[in-house]
Amino acid sequence: MTNIVEARSLYKSFGSFVALDNIDLSIPQGAISGLIGPNGAGKTTALKSLIGLCDADGDICVAGQDPRVARHKLMEDVCFIADVGILPKWLKVSQVLDYVEAVHPKFDRSKAQKFLSTTEIPSNKRIKNLSKGMVTQLHLAIVMAIDVSLLVLDEPTLGLDIIYRKEFYDRLLNDYYDGNRTILISTHQVEEIETLLSHLVFIDKGKIVLNADMADVAEIYVEVLVDADKLVQADALNPIYIRNLLGKKSYTFEGAPRAVLEQLGDVQTPTVADLFMAKMRGQRNESI
């Protein structure tokens, strides 16, 4: 499978703070990839670097282009929704559509209007008079009407209530994703997107902690609810994370033989959230 995003030795610092520390990143074409990390991990800087909105060092190739050379050309093939309400507040809804229709060669206005007709967004209202959920719906309507190969979403549902958040991802998956397009999502709300993801990237302190397909993740990482009498054997297998769960100990292993682990207790694939905790906090015990 070819990669739509290839970044090598990506480095970016703000003064003495290193936001991206020589990271390598690759996203396969057609994947729904989650870029997950704690606050200040470098998610937004990484995404902005990939689409030419941030000046990072290193080799970057997105959709066959270097975003630092011709961002505007790249944007014919890439869409972006940022983590803040970035639609200009002084514009009317109809004016946003007019503008995008005039400047974007791959925008289909009828698609956007069809999407908007299923919402309560009035076309003659200014964006400043819309709720945050409506602004996100409007932005999604625009993005979904643009035929691009890569959609980059940076915390797109931040600050939205559960209804808008669910609807956002439902529409993205059902109405937009067609198996060929690539979606790169950065979010804190891991639980909401983990069922969508086919590819996973963890980032922490400017370094990539994990970059793998979900299928590989299920093979490599195993969580075991270890029986009380087998804790010593479990400890000997070098778990990457241990936590207390319902009076038992839950161990997360990386690359350990599944057949051996099955003898220690109930075996399951860790959720993305649990794996995230495991990779971020290492073997530190945590009480629940």
Add this chain to the structure above:
Amino acid sequence: MSRFSFFQFFALLKKEFWENRILMIGTPAVLAIVIFVVNFLLASQLSEEQLSSVIGYFNRWFDGENPFYTAPIITLLCLPFVVTYFFCSVIYLLNALYSDRKDMSILFWQSMPISNLQTVMSKIVTVVIVSPIFTVAAIAVLYGLTIGYLTVIGYGLSAQLSGLFYMFVAVAVNLSMVYFFLATSVFWLFPLVGWLLLFSAFARRAPILLAIGVYFLLGFLEGFIFNTRFLSNWAQTRFDPDNFIIVDYSGILDRLFSYDMFIGLVVGALLISGSVYMRRYAE
């Protein structure tokens, strides 16, 4: 430029208009209304005899005269509009590359397939071509209302009105002159345009303070280090209205294609290039 690029650029100009309609249309329109109302109130204080005398004066002044000779005279009446245009243009340029960074909408604009050069060029074309259209339109409406008012009053007073036709033609000539003056004066003041855009492109807050502050700092450093006043003298010459105000078309080519104009355009272009560069990763 391809057909699509043309439409793209036109959309950028429309966007500038949507965003700055109050500055571009509202301000000169309010000024025109205020001037007309003040004139109307002043005229209403005059007796019929005084009014008839004023209309007769206008009539004699313009009647049979070549409008190209009389047009410059009324340019003086446009002075409030010209001053307002320059004032609004400074505000516009300072905010041009700053306001979208302030409200973060730059991320939306930058997510469209529009280059930073196109964006900056749209700001310059707005100041040079689009904005003066609305200023001149406001003046035209004011002139139209004034001539209409004088015609109605003069007709009621049975005054001689043939000169008002010549006045109307002179006004048309004058409007073209004002538009030409506003547009060309921006070229003369191109270093200022570039300077304001540069600070608009990278100032984190209060670009006006930074633009003024850095200018004075550079002037101070020049005086302190070299004991010269080149920067302040050059700026003084550049901003001297005598050097760029156009009240008639005589000698216009000499001014437009002068060495000073060329130098100003080069300096302005360099500063504008800087603003395009700063725009690349500015937030």
